[in-house]
Amino acid sequence: MRMLISFAALLLSVLLLQLGSGGLAPLDAISGIQLDFTRSEIGLLGSAHFLGFFVGCIWAPRILSDVGHSRTFAAFTAAGTIGILSHMLIVDAMAWMVMRVLSGICIAGCYTVVESWLQAKVTNATRGRAIGVYRVVDISGSLAAQLMISVLEPASYVSYNILALICCAALVPLVLTRIEQPLVPKARRLRPGLAWERSPLAVAGVVSAGLTAAAFRMVGPIYGVEVGLSNDEIALFLAAFVLGGALSQYPVGWAADRYDRRIVLIALSVLAILSCAVMVTLAANGTGSAFAAAGLFGMITFPIYSVATAHAHDFASQDERVDISAAFIFYYAVGAIASPWLVASLIDRFGPSAMFSFVS
Numbered sequence: 001m002r003m004l005i006s007f008a009a010l011l012l013s014v015l016l017l018q019l020g021s022g023g024l025a026p027l028d029a030i031s032g033i034q035l036d037f038t039r040s041e042i043g044l045l046g047s048a049h050f051l052g053f054f055v056g057c058i059w060a061p062r063i064l065s066d067v068g069h070s071r072t073f074a075a076f077t078a079a080g081t082i083g084i085l086s087h088m089l090i091v092d093a094m095a096w097m098v099m100r101v102l103s104g105i106c107i108a109g110c111y112t113v114v115e116s117w118l119q120a121k122v123t124n125a126t127r128g129r130a131i132g133v134y135r136v137v138d139i140s141g142s143l144a145a146q147l148m149i150s151v152l153e154p155a156s157y158v159s160y161n162i163l164a165l166i167c168c169a170a171l172v173p174l175v176l177t178r179i180e181q182p183l184v185p186k187a188r189r190l191r192p193g194l195a196w197e198r199s200p201l202a203v204a205g206v207v208s209a210g211l212t213a214a215a216f217r218m219v220g221p222i223y224g225v226e227v228g229l230s231n232d233e234i235a236l237f238l239a240a241f242v243l244g245g246a247l248s249q250y251p252v253g254w255a256a257d258r259y260d261r262r263i264v265l266i267a268l269s270v271l272a273i274l275s276c277a278v279m280v281t282l283a284a285n286g287t288g289s290a291f292a293a294a295g296l297f298g299m300i301t302f303p304i305y306s307v308a309t310a311h312a313h314d315f316a317s318q319d320e321r322v323d324i325s326a327a328f329i330f331y332y333a334v335g336a337i338a339s340p341w342l343v344a345s346l347i348d349r350f351g352p353s354a355m356f357s358f359v360s
Contacts, residue, residue: 007118007130009177011137013170014114017077018141020166021107023148024084025049026238027163028096029221030231031087031155039222041093043344046218048097050210050336052104057329058190059105060112061322069181070174073113077171080106084164088157108329115329116322119313120182125257127313131306132253139246139302143239150235182321194320195327198312205265205308206328210335212272212301212359216241218340219347219355226352233287237294244295245302252303253310261311268307271300276360280353305332 025046032042056076064072083102090096114134122130152159196203217238224234256264279293309328316324339358346354 007121007134007179009173009179010114010117011134013073013172013174014134015137015141016166016170016173017107017110018138019145019148020084020163020168020170021080021103022142022145023152023163024100024103025218026146026149026221026235027152027154027159028087028100029218030149030234032093032096033221033225034154035091037093039344039348040341042222043219043341045093045096045100046214046340046344047337048100049104049107049218050214050333050340052101052106053108054104054330054333054337055101056105056108057112057326057333060109060329061190061326063109064113064116064322065184068184069113069117070177073110073174074171076106076109076113077167080110081164081167084160084167087160088155091155104333108333112322112326112329115309115325117182119321119325120318124314127310128253128257128261128307129250130253131310132250132256132303135249135253135302135306136246139242139249143242143246146235146238146242148235149238150232154231190326190330191323192327192330195312195324195331198315198320198324199308201262201265202308202312202328203331205269205304205311206331207335208269208272209301209305209308210332211339212304214336215339215343215355215359216297219343222344222347223352223355226347227290229287229290237290240291240294241298242302244298244300248299248303249306253306256307256310261307261314265304265307265311268300268304272297272304273360275300276356279356 028045029042032045060072060076063075067075080103083099083106086099087096118130118134119127148162152162220238220241221234224237229237252264252268275297279297281293305328309325312324312328313321343355343358346358
């Protein structure tokens, strides 16, 4: 409880940031379907987001070293809000891709700030649980964002303005917090090799997490349309995936603190492969089964990122926290860039079950 209180402002900013930004991908997908974008174009919106993510994790450590944690978070949040507000000014798939690149850059910057701040303030003994709590808050914001899609009108100024306002609200807790910020690290270039040196297994886990989460969260609305779900049901389908992930974060974090993190990570990976077969089978048996399958899939796949990054940070020095946090966002983006477009194209050609064949 003391740990939660000490990071309350940081976690509240994360919650609001994810609530605002997490609704953008499904809103774009559903809006794109209504605006007659092709399946490939909708998939490219997700890929564009992670291309921006890729660029953001290169820029973020340099900006962070120049102006500090709070100012970096404020700058990236403000710029990302501009990207959200611009959507209904130019209704065009290519223009939206540019805006999604901008939002991806900003999200990468914000999460580099948050994760490096958090990693710098916890110990190895509490790291798994601390990251688990952080991920629960993060995923809870995402869960609420998916549910919001059921009440937001596609391709509407009001819908995008609501998301932008929530992102602006995320600035307030972190910028005004009295918690001492970590020391500003020296400026360094992105060092993805550093994370590989600390833990190749962690890198593999983060890349697979990027492939999996991007495929489901960015292309999930297309999958829902293909299997006959309504917009309300698509929101619940995506929310079930996120809820499953939220419920498993702390228990898996506890297990990762108690047992060898490598064993926990390998076990999650094997279970994720098996869950893909379950997903294909249950999702074909009706709406209720599809929701249950999505929850199971999220429960297994979401904690992979947390356990993988915690394992690598166990072997990192205090001065390496920002670099390793940025490197893992880089690797996550590497896994996530291609998968939305590829999965959308596979669904277009082979049907909705192709999504889980790809993930497995």
